[in-house]
Amino acid sequence: xxxxxDTTTVRDIDTQPAAxxxxxxxxxxxxxxxxxxxxxxxxxxxxLSVRRGQIxxxxxxxxxxxxxxxxxxxxxxxxxxGRVALCGHPPRSRAARRSLGYMPEHPAFVxxxxxxxxxxxxxxxxxxSVEAVACQVDQSIEQLQxxxxxxxxxxxxxxxxxxxxxxxxxxxxxxxxxxxxxxxNGLDPMGIIQLRELLIRLRHAGTAxxxxxxxxxxxxxLTSTYLFMHRGRIVSFADGTAPRRDxxxxxxxxxxxxxxxxxxxxxxxxxxxxESELVIAVEDSEDVAETVGTLVRxxxxxxxxRLERETIEDAFVRLCNEGA
Amino acid sequence: MRAYELLKETFCRKLYIWMVHLSWxxxxxxxxxxxxxxxxxxxxxxxxxxxxxxxxxLSAGIIGDDVASGRIRVLMAKPIWLGELYVYRxxxxxxxxxxxLVLVFVLLLVLPGLIDGRGVENLGAWLLAAWLLFNVxxxxxxxxxxxxxxxxxxxxLFISLVFVFLVVDLLRLPILKFHHAWAKTILDVLKYTCPPxxxxxxxxxxxxxxxxxxxxxxxxxxxxxxxxxxxxxxxxRRQFPSVGR
Numbered sequence: 001x002x003x004x005x006d007t008t009t010v011r012d013i014d015t016q017p018a019a020x021x022x023x024x025x026x027x028x029x030x031x032x033x034x035x036x037x038x039x040x041x042x043x044x045x046x047x048l049s050v051r052r053g054q055i056x057x058x059x060x061x062x063x064x065x066x067x068x069x070x071x072x073x074x075x076x077x078x079x080x081x082g083r084v085a086l087c088g089h090p091p092r093s094r095a096a097r098r099s100l101g102y103m104p105e106h107p108a109f110v111x112x113x114x115x116x117x118x119x120x121x122x123x124x125x126x127x128x129s130v131e132a133v134a135c136q137v138d139q140s141i142e143q144l145q146x147x148x149x150x151x152x153x154x155x156x157x158x159x160x161x162x163x164x165x166x167x168x169x170x171x172x173x174x175x176x177x178x179x180x181x182x183x184x185n186g187l188d189p190m191g192i193i194q195l196r197e198l199l200i201r202l203r204h205a206g207t208a209x210x211x212x213x214x215x216x217x218x219x220x221x222l223t224s225t226y227l228f229m230h231r232g233r234i235v236s237f238a239d240g241t242a243p244r245r246d247x248x249x250x251x252x253x254x255x256x257x258x259x260x261x262x263x264x265x266x267x268x269x270x271x272x273x274x275e276s277e278l279v280i281a282v283e284d285s286e287d288v289a290e291t292v293g294t295l296v297r298x299x300x301x302x303x304x305x306r307l308e309r310e311t312i313e314d315a316f317v318r319l320c321n322e323g324a
Numbered sequence: 325m326r327a328y329e330l331l332k333e334t335f336c337r338k339l340y341i342w343m344v345h346l347s348w349x350x351x352x353x354x355x356x357x358x359x360x361x362x363x364x365x366x367x368x369x370x371x372x373x374x375x376x377x378x379x380x381x382l383s384a385g386i387i388g389d390d391v392a393s394g395r396i397r398v399l400m401a402k403p404i405w406l407g408e409l410y411v412y413r414x415x416x417x418x419x420x421x422x423x424x425l426v427l428v429f430v431l432l433l434v435l436p437g438l439i440d441g442r443g444v445e446n447l448g449a450w451l452l453a454a455w456l457l458f459n460v461x462x463x464x465x466x467x468x469x470x471x472x473x474x475x476x477x478x479x480x481l482f483i484s485l486v487f488v489f490l491v492v493d494l495l496r497l498p499i500l501k502f503h504h505a506w507a508k509t510i511l512d513v514l515k516y517t518c519p520p521x522x523x524x525x526x527x528x529x530x531x532x533x534x535x536x537x538x539x540x541x542x543x544x545x546x547x548x549x550x551x552x553x554x555x556x557x558x559x560x561r562r563q564f565p566s567v568g569r
Contacts, residue, residue: 067566076397077563094403102401108393110337124329125402133325169398
């Protein structure tokens with residue numbers, strides 16, 4: 001057993017097979033009523049692997065192929081070429097669907113059913129007994145805090161209520177693979193926090209989670225592993241897609257002795273030297289403490305330290321520009 | 325539990341389904357009270373309405389609604405054989421048809437007895453024929469619903485029905501029927517491959533004997549199975565891209 005230090009994994013998962021494995025996926029949407037030239041190639045040669053206990057943020061501009069990739073992973077559509085495996089099984093097989101949880105972007109329910117009835121319906125589809133269904137329904141209501149609207153008809157639900165219910169359905173069978181399409185749509189701030197905590201708990205339990213979301217700030221709090229897509233291709237994946245770890249360290253100080261203190265650092269690292277502030281290039285978080293320590297030891301009277309790093313939003317814009 | 329929930333859903337999915345089940349027997353009762361139909365005419369009316377139009381109403385969007393809303397994708401993520409969805413929905417429709425026809429049977433036993441002391445002619449046979457026809461239409465409509473989103477499956481079938489009746493009437497014109505062999509061939513093909521209107525009406529009137537009656541019943545069940553099989557095949561082949569694509 002070997003513990004990984006990766007921020008997205010918390011236990012040994014290297015020995016387990018990939019929860020989601022895509023190889024050379026190509027998806028072309030055809031239409032018998034239009035010429036071949038107008039067929040839409042939504043995905044081009046996409047290969048990736050998601051381990052159990054990993055959260056992958058699927059990001060990219062509209063039309064990048066994120067929904068198509070999620071659909072292929074869920075087995076809702078078939079690839080034109082290539083193959084997908086969920087826990088080693090074809091995605092449309094029962095074995096794969098036993099391990100799968102899916103939450104759509106726009107959840108829809110039978111309008112006349114209450115949340116409780118919807119949960120009962122989906123629990124029954126899992127093949128549970130009458131007692132187990134009742135138990136599962138109560139547990140789901142409590143877990144997603146739906147007590148206030150559990151007995152109201154779904155037709156009256158707000159978007160946030162629908163999202164909670166859809167999430168409860170998706171995680172009902174303790175899935176090994178969870179596919180989420182814009183999960184925080186319409187959720188209030190408390191709901192978003194609960195969603196985040198829940199996903200982190202699931203990750204700790206070993207669930208592989210693929211989240212497609214435009215809410216980059218939210219994604220950033222969940223994972224540092226992103227899959228950036230552009231025009232049907234993966235522009236970058238895993239660490240390459242994460243916001244850069246390097247950054248600019250702004251160090252404020254009392255001007256006395258600044259000149260000498262600044263000289264203890266290699267000149268290439270000092271990006272800007274003001275009267276009361278130095279801007280220093282740092283490689284990662286560990287480098288910050290080391291740099292500040294060096295400055296303090298050299299006699300600099302440090303008053304403030306601020307690390308400026310690329311956010312996922314900055315990374316998104318950068319990758320969009322690179323992809324374009 | 326799974327079977328119960330899937331069957332229940334076919335009853336509960338739309339409010340109008342209950343309204344149809346309640347209002348149609350009232351409609352039959354009113355027709356009887358107001359017009360007092362003679363002979364087989366009332367049985368024929370019930371057979372046509374409950375055997376042909378009722379399944380179209382009850383099955384509108386039976387799978388197409390799920391496809392249109394994207395709900396089918398959530399159902400596909402469950403560890404069930406996809407065909408179960410289809411089979412239970414068809415069985416659910418068939419049960420609804422059976423319960424509906426039993427209600428109509430009771431009503432039409434009681435009402436004429438109270439009003440004029442006589443019953444509706446061949447009522448049991450007409451209702452059995454209606455249920456057989458109901459099943460064929462339900463299977464056909466459910467299969468079309470796999471391909472056609474929302475409730476357009478019923479509209480499509482209604483328009484097709486009108487079209488086929490026009491074609492049949494055209495082909496039955498003496499000038500075609502008696503002078504062109506292909507006209508008769510097409511009529512025969514339609515008679516055996518489309519929902520069996522002609523065969524079932526002959527079955528009620530008992531024109532062709534007991535053996536033929538068994539054959540007609542078997543033919544109706546066979547058509548239901550064939551249409552259902554096509555629907556199952558389509559459901560397994562169908563892809564469900566995200567809503568809006």
